[in-house]
Amino acid sequence: xxxxxRLVGAAAVLGLVIAGAPSRAAADDVLVFAAASLKNAMxxxxxxxxxxxxxxxxxxxxxxxxxxxxxEAKAPADLFISADLDWMDFAQQRSxxxxxxxxxxxxxxxxxxxxxxxxxxxxxxxNFPLATLLGGGRLAMADPDAVPAGKxxxxxxxxxxxxxxVESKVARAENVRAALFxxxxxxxxxGIVYATDAAAEKGVKIVGVFPEDTHPPIVYPIALTxxxxxxxxxxxxxxxxxxxxxxxxxKQGFTALP
Numbered sequence: 001x002x003x004x005x006r007l008v009g010a011a012a013v014l015g016l017v018i019a020g021a022p023s024r025a026a027a028d029d030v031l032v033f034a035a036a037s038l039k040n041a042m043x044x045x046x047x048x049x050x051x052x053x054x055x056x057x058x059x060x061x062x063x064x065x066x067x068x069x070x071x072e073a074k075a076p077a078d079l080f081i082s083a084d085l086d087w088m089d090f091a092q093q094r095s096x097x098x099x100x101x102x103x104x105x106x107x108x109x110x111x112x113x114x115x116x117x118x119x120x121x122x123x124x125x126x127n128f129p130l131a132t133l134l135g136g137g138r139l140a141m142a143d144p145d146a147v148p149a150g151k152x153x154x155x156x157x158x159x160x161x162x163x164x165x166v167e168s169k170v171a172r173a174e175n176v177r178a179a180l181f182x183x184x185x186x187x188x189x190x191g192i193v194y195a196t197d198a199a200a201e202k203g204v205k206i207v208g209v210f211p212e213d214t215h216p217p218i219v220y221p222i223a224l225t226x227x228x229x230x231x232x233x234x235x236x237x238x239x240x241x242x243x244x245x246x247x248x249x250x251k252q253g254f255t256a257l258p
Contacts, residue, residue: 028055028056028230028232029055029056029057029058030055030056030057030058030078030079030230030232030233030236031057031058031059031060031076031077031078031079032057032058032059032060032077032078032079032080032081032236033059033060033062033067033070033071033075033077033079033080033081034059034060034061034067034079034080034081035061035062035063035064035067035081035082035083035148035175035176035220036061036062036063036083036175036176036177036178037083037108037149037175037176037177037193037194037196037197038061038081038083038106038220039059039061039177039200040196040200040252041196041248041249041251041252041254042059042061042081043059044248044251044252045239045240045245045248045249046059048239048244048245048248049236049239054232054235054236054239055232055235055236057236060077061175061177062174062175063142063143063146063147063148063174063175063176064082064083064084064087064147064148065087065143065146065147065148066174066175067080067082067087068080068082068087068088068090068091068096071091071096071097071225072091072094072096074227076227077225077227077228078224078225078228078230078232078233078236079222079223079224079225079228079233079236079237080096080097080222080223080224080225081105081220081221081222082148082220082221082222083108083147083148083149083176083218083220084148084151084152084216084218084219084220085104085219085221086148086151087148088102088221088223091223091225092223095226096225096226096227097223097224097225097226098223098224098225098226098228099223101223101224101234101237102221102222102223103221103222103223103241104219104220104221104222104257105220105221105222105240105241105256105257106219106220106249106254106255106256106257107217107218107219107220107254107255107256107257108194108195108196108218108220108253108254108255109194109195109209109210109212109218109253110149110152110153110156110192110193110194110195110209110210110215110218111192111193111194111195111198111206111208111209111210112124112190112191112192112206112207112208112209112210113180113183113190113191113192113193113197113198113204113205113206113207114183114189114190114191114204114205114207115183115184115185115186115189115203115204115205116184116202116203116204116205117186118186118189118205118207120133120189120190120207121207122190122207122208123208124160124208124209124210124211125160126160126161127160127161127162128160128162130157130162130165130166130190131162131165131166131169133189133190134166134169134189134190135189137169137188137189137190138169138170138171138182138187138188138189139166139169139170139171139188139190139191139192140171140173140179140180140182140183140187140188140190140191140192141153141154141170141171141172141173141179141191141192142172142173142174142175142176142178142179142193143172143173143174144170144172145172147173147174147175147176148176148218149175149176149179149192149193149194150172150173150176150179150192152215152216152218153192153210153215155214155215155216156192156210156214156215159213159214159215160214171187171188176193176194176197177197179191179192179193180193180197180198180201180204181201183203183204184201184203184204185203190207191204192210194218195209195253196252196253196254199252199253200252219257220254222237222240222241224237
């Protein structure tokens with residue numbers, strides 16, 4: 001049974017991380033489609049790029065799956081950053097990106113979080129009692145059928161032998177930041193998010209880190225879209241790949257890939 005958690009009065013809070021292209025102020029603005037988990041780091045990168053005279057950049061944050069589907073529907077983005085390889089592969093297979101510009105940009109870790117005031121203790125290991133730890137509550141995750149963070153989480157729980165015990169208790173969120181928000185509001189006792197998301201939200205605390213061998217490597221690929229005609233997009237891509245941008249991502253907990 002699928003469980004969908006609904007937020008009350010949260011639209012304003014989540015508005016910045018739900019997919020949907022912002023309006024352009026000028027034709028030469030760079031429009032980036034970026035995974036929701038990148039928000040804090042990308043906001044810093046955009047600010048640094050604009051301050052050095054690189055031009056105006058606007059970012060639409062959302063689930064990589066939703067963003068890729070928007071590209072397929074001819075959304076006018078210039079740059080796409082996915083939270084996994086699968087959705088970048090989806091875009092490349094449909095000729096939605098320029099494959100020669102594709103690069104693996106960042107890495108991340110998968111963690112379990114609880115509300116900041118929680119006393120729950122979790123030892124993530126094979127067959128750990130996750131269903132018992134949840135009590136009558138739900139496990140907040142990005143949609144495990146489509147969204148990268150949810151897919152990684154499901155893979156890890158399957159590897160650990162506990163997915164079947166909690167599948168019916170999963171609250172499927174639109175993206176990883178929405179799952180994070182469920183836990184921060186104590187609407188879910190536990191959630192699975194990226195380490196960088198947990199670091200960005202004071203309302204949660206990390207109660208467990210998933211061993212890296214329980215799920216596919218968390219990789220964020222980046223590429224110019226096939227439809228972009230904006231020369232500033234390549235400049236912003238070069239900036240994101242440059243040594244100057246690495247500390248901005250590392251500050252938020254990402255691993256800068258070579």
